[in-house]
Amino acid sequence: MEEAITNGWEQGVGGDVPVLSNAVRAKAAWRTDDELERVMQKYTFNWSSIPPFCRVMCARGSLSVSTALNQVMSRVTKIDMASASAPQPRIFTITSLQHAVAAIAAMANRGVRQCLSDxxxxxxxxxxxxxxxxxxxxxxxxxxxxxxxxxxxxxxTISTAARLAAWVHSSKPKDKAPAGLLPDCIxxxxxxxxxxxxxxxxxxxxxxxxxxxxxxxxxxxxxxxxxxxxxxxxxxxxxxxxxxxxxxxxxxxxxxxxxxxxxxxxxxxxxxxxxxxxxxxxxxxxxxxxxxxxxxxxxxxxxxxxxxxxxxxxxxxxxxxxxxxxxxxxxxxxxxxxxxxxxxxxxxxxxxxxxxxxxxxxxxxxxxxxxxxxxxxxxxxxxSQPEAVPSSPTSIRSHKAPVHLGFLQVVADPLYRPAIVAVVGIMVAQQFCGINSIIMYSVSLLADLLPISSALLTILISVVNLGMTIACSPLPDRLGRKTCLLLSIVGQGTSSFVLAFAIVYGVKMLSAIAVLFFVAFFAVGLGPVPFIMASELVGQEAVGATQSWCLAANYVATFIVAQFFPIVNTALNNALGGKGWVYFLFAALAAASAVFVSWRVPETRGKRDADEVWGRTRRLD
CATH class of the missing domain: 1.20.1250.20 (MFS general substrate transporter like domains)
Structure with a gap:
């Protein structure tokens, strides 16, 4: 896309390429050519400020011409002529901007055709x-x-809906195994x-x-x-x-x-x-x-x-x-x-x-x-055992071929330890915010509160989980990984607090709504982002070991929640009376997770490599 913009620029300045039609320009929502001309005389295009998501979507054909143009214009930056580091001003004209968008549109069309052919x-x-x-x-x-x-x-039996009651009773005799070989329950x-x-x-x-x-x-x-x-x-x-x-x-x-x-x-x-x-x-x-x-x-x-x-x-x-x-x-x-x-x-x-x-x-x-x-x-x-791999900015230790770092090596090395702390922390946060308490125990948790619709609500939870996972997949590239994590954690923590309040005080509809928002906020960040960041926080020489730490933390945290959630839930309910107190605990854990992410997890969106993520210029041996 950068090449397309550059070519469009040059063709707009001195080339002889047809401009976009007035219809396309109108679609781009620019009011008058004169107004656009005045805007472009005050601002200059800065390619590095265009979000990577925009570049990728334009190249793959998933971004319309008008949206591409608006993305370009929304990210132009005003030049500070007094700054010694300011780039040399390059003023777009209407024609050059039109050619740039035309080039983007051509790339988009090729991208769609290429995607289908692949x-x-x-x-x-x-x-x-x-x-x-x-x-x-x-x-x-x-x-x-x-x-x-x-x-x-x-x-x-668990009556999931009144209309199924007759069907359940008529089906019961067929459920029993022949000659009592298998019990109905354990x-x-x-x-x-x-x-x-x-x-x-x-x-x-x-x-x-x-x-x-x-x-x-x-x-x-x-x-x-x-x-x-x-x-x-x-x-x-x-x-x-x-x-x-x-x-x-x-x-x-x-x-x-x-x-x-x-x-x-x-x-x-x-x-x-x-x-x-x-x-x-x-x-x-x-x-x-x-x-x-x-x-x-x-x-x-x-x-x-x-x-x-x-x-x-x-x-x-x-x-x-x-x-x-x-x-x-x-x-x-x-x-x-x-x-x-x-x-x-x-x-x-x-x-x-x-x-x-x-x-x-x-x-x-x-x-x-x-x-x-x-x-x-x-x-x-x-x-894994150490083997030779291609070098990277953070793996050059001598003139010998660099080695692939093992599970314990990355922890012992101060260069990688912050990344290990970050990935382990966000994986623990993913589980300790309580998502699997809903996935694994939602029916028993809500059965007494919502005896008719708890199982149906669980299906709705799964639908929301699937739909939000698909819908939110572009957000880490649009908003940033850390932003999505914080938004997700704060949203889940708030939903946990509301859910606890609703269950304790028996507000049925509010509890159902809180559960749905709880799952929806999980899909915003805590669901997909932890798996993305493991490979973005370290160089290639340490990705395998970092992924191992990431995976180990995920399964250990999942085990802890699966094993102890029903026990802690029962203990809190017996001690305090009523139900739902455990979600106040999840809300507190979410608050702690938000503090951790704010302090220890860096943003990786738009960074070329791990050195840029951590602001390093050399090894810290």
Missing amino acids: ITFYLVTIIAIATLGPLQFGFHLAELNAPQDVITCRKK PMSEAAFATVSSVFTLGGLVGALCAGPLSSRRGRLPAMRATALCYVVGAVVETFAGRVWLLALGRLLAGLGAGASTVIVPLYISEVSPPDERGLFGAMTQVSINVGILGTQTLGYFLSHGAAWRWILAAGAGVAFAQAVGLLAVPESPAWMAAHGDPVKAKATLQRIRGESFDVQSEVVNWDHHERRGSNDEEEGLL
């Missing part, structure tokens, strides 16, 4: 199959939410249920830490097939569990698959996606997680009675089996094959993914053995 049906198919892994992560995370009281024998205490729920996150932690080495040494495809096997076995064990320990074992196995999927699938998607569409397809991981949560909450709305809850778990086994079969038709990552000595097959596979008419040579030439090894090591995290 995406093939085969590519969409293999990515859809791969993202069934993260989808199951979301599915298993929330699968016990709606039927909790039925599974633990506290209730025989008696367990609140602490035991919390353990069953939280063991999923322990499995996820182990799976995530093992996934990097497995996918690096054996390939992305075998690793994904291993996760599918964990999902299948885990879901089957859960479905037929008659004892608490069997249900916990199934959750543990499913957690292994879920944790591994969160590492392998994003890596696989980034390696098979066209370079210009990696951001688009990369977002599918988070979207698929939310689809899984929505799916299991919807099933829970209809199947939380008798032994029908087992069909919820069986649905997870069905999705896992479908993925296992689908992976038989999915190719290995071309980049991984090229890095492991099979460039001919890698190129043929890439050509099939891109389409026969697509020129893949530009991607093939970028397959460098040492760079791919460095990339693979970044995903290994905790278990």
Whole structure:
């Protein structure tokens, strides 16, 4: 886009290129040419002040001509002629500005056509199959939410709506297993249920830490097939569990698959996606997680009675089996094959993914053995061994080839320690603000307050979560990462306070509204931003170890919330009387998180590298 602006400038000054039509200029909302001329004589264009989001969206064809023009004009800066550092003034004329926008429009049109030509049906198919892994992560995370009281024998049914009552009663006899082989419920205490729920996150932690080495040494495809096997076995064990320990074992196995999927699938998607569409397809991981949560909450709305809850778990086994079969038709990552000595097959596979008419040579030439090894090591995290990778501004320690830093090295090095503190802090904040208390326990939490609509409200929560995740995806690039984090934390903290007040004093409608705003504010920043910032706060030599710290903090914090939320909630309710007091605690934790982010987390938007983020000019050895 910068080149387009420059070319448009030069053509506007001395070239002979047709100007934009009056209709387009009118669409841009400029009132008169004379007024624009006066504005442009006082201001000069400063390219560096244009937000990166605007540049990217113009290049990809997602920004209209009028919006592009308004973005340009809204970011022009007045020159301080007395300043020695002020840039040399370059005055736009109406014609030159028109040519600049015309060039942007041409780039946008080419971007749309290029985007469509890059995406093939085969590519969409293999990515859809791969993202069934993260989808199951979301599915298993929330699968016990709606039927909790039925599974633990506290209730025989959860009436989700009056119109379903007759259907529930007529279906009850069919729920019982033949000859009493499977009980309708599994008696367990609140602490035991919390353990069953939280063991999923322990499995996820182990799976995530093992996934990097497995996918690096054996390939992305075998690793994904291993996760599918964990999902299948885990879901089957859960479905037929008659004892608490069997249900916990199934959750543990499913957690292994879920944790591994969160590492392998994003890596696989980034390696098979066209370079210009990696951001688009990369977002599918988070979207698929939310689809899984929505799916299991919807099933829970209809199947939380008798032994029908087992069909919820069986649905997870069905999705896992479908993925296992689908992976038989999915190719290995071309980049991984090229890095492991099979460039001919890698190129043929890439050509099939891109389409026969697509020129893949530009991607093939970028397959460098040492760079791919460095990339693979970044995903290994905790278990990675130091290997040579290309140097970066923060990794040059001697004339020898730089090494990939390990898990403990980044903590010991004062250069990287602030980044580790930042990523661990925001990951802990993500969980300690209480999002999983809603995802995992919303039905039991709101059941007595909203006995008719609590399960339906949970579905609405999942819809809001999915919709807001998609809608808010551009915000970190528009507003900045730190701004989104603070907005999200303050919004969630306020919603927690309102939710606690509403539950304690029995204000039903206010509690429902507070829950929806709570989830919506999570999607603004605390949902997507922590995963973005891990790779922006350090150089390439430390990205893998930083991601390991990020991942470890996420799963440990998730385990703490899943394990202790019901216990702390019950203790506070018994001590203070009533319900909902725990959300005052979440509000206080949100306030502490906001202070931490304000002081210890830097802004990364628009920064070239980690050195610029931290304001460094040299190593601090």
